[in-house]
Amino acid sequence: MTPLPLAVTTSTKTDAATVREARAVAQRWSLPFLSRRSSEGIAPWLGTKVEALLVVGGDGVTLWEPQGSFGFHAGMAHLRRMRLRQGQRDDAFLKVAEIVPGDAVLDCTLGLAQDALVASLAVGPTGRVVGLEKSLPLCIVAAEGLQRYDRGADSCAIEVLHADAHAYLKTLPSKSFDVVFFDPMFAKPKKAQPAFDVLRRFAEHAPLTPEAVEEGRRVARRWVVVKGARHTDDLKKVGIEPAPTSRFSDVIWGRLPALP
Known part of the structure; x- marks a missing residue:
């Protein structure tokens, strides 16, 4: 059978x-x-x-x-949210995305919602965060985990959709979100806990394309933000120059303005 x-x-x-x-x-x-x-x-x-x-x-x-198991855990997002609540605005994602209260953010690669959780606090209860996840198992773990997570009254709920980001972007009107965010799975994995190896097997591995980024620029009102791995050309492949970052960071960030 x-x-x-x-x-x-x-x-x-x-x-x-x-x-x-x-x-x-x-x-x-x-x-x-x-x-x-x-x-x-x-x-x-x-x-x-x-x-x-x-x-x-x-x-x-x-x-x-x-080969193993994994579940939803706020992890570093919880610590990042604590810092934000303490008035510290040095979060790399928030700095490059320039997210402010009331913004609408589209996370095209939700994963386990680490950056979406930070965005939900940054936009506040009057804002909106939508997360897209192509992998059905990951989408379910994230959506069910977020339902059970106590985000607090100072954060908006995260809307989770099982969808392919490029296809979904094509359905949206222009200027639908203030910020569109991509965090594609790194092509070269770094050493991680066994649970992350399980997550990686279920994650979407198709590389981010310039066409998807251009759709993001059409949908965005301000920025398309992309996260990549240090010592790779992840960002340059889609026409983005990495922003300066700490030499101790494993990731790099870049952005492109919305289309006129």
Whole structure:
């Protein structure tokens, strides 16, 4: 039997509430729900019954595959938000994007929403942040994780859409967002925790194209911002000159103005 590409189940600590929540997650994303006994492990399922599993439990929604697992965690975004709340405006993303309260930001490569979380605080409750994620498993982990994250009344909610960024940009009217942001997966991965290796296997690896950037410039009112890896030509490939940054940073930033 061919394994299902993706399904939803519960954690080992199964109760009626967890089952209801897991079934709701499966329904929201049009995925099959697999019932699981409280003592039943999922290892025998992976690669045989299903290629990957979304496990719903007390810690939220976790994605499992034969090589490991990962779940949503605010991580460094939480620390960056703390600094912003303390009045520190030295966040590299916010500086290059020049995001202000009330702005509308389109994150074309949401991932686990690290930069989107920072943007949601920077734009405040009157602003808007939309995140696009092409990978369905990543999109679900991010969307479900953000639903459970206590962002506070000083941040706007992040709207998560399962969509290809270039195709979605083409559907938008010109000047729809103040800032359009791209953070494509680095072609040369740096050493990271095993969970990031799992994330990377599910992420979209198609390189950012000049055509997508031009669509972003049409949709933007002010800037298209792109993040790249240091010691690569990621930005120059799409016609962007990297901005000066700390020599200790692993990433580089650049931007282009919106089209007239």
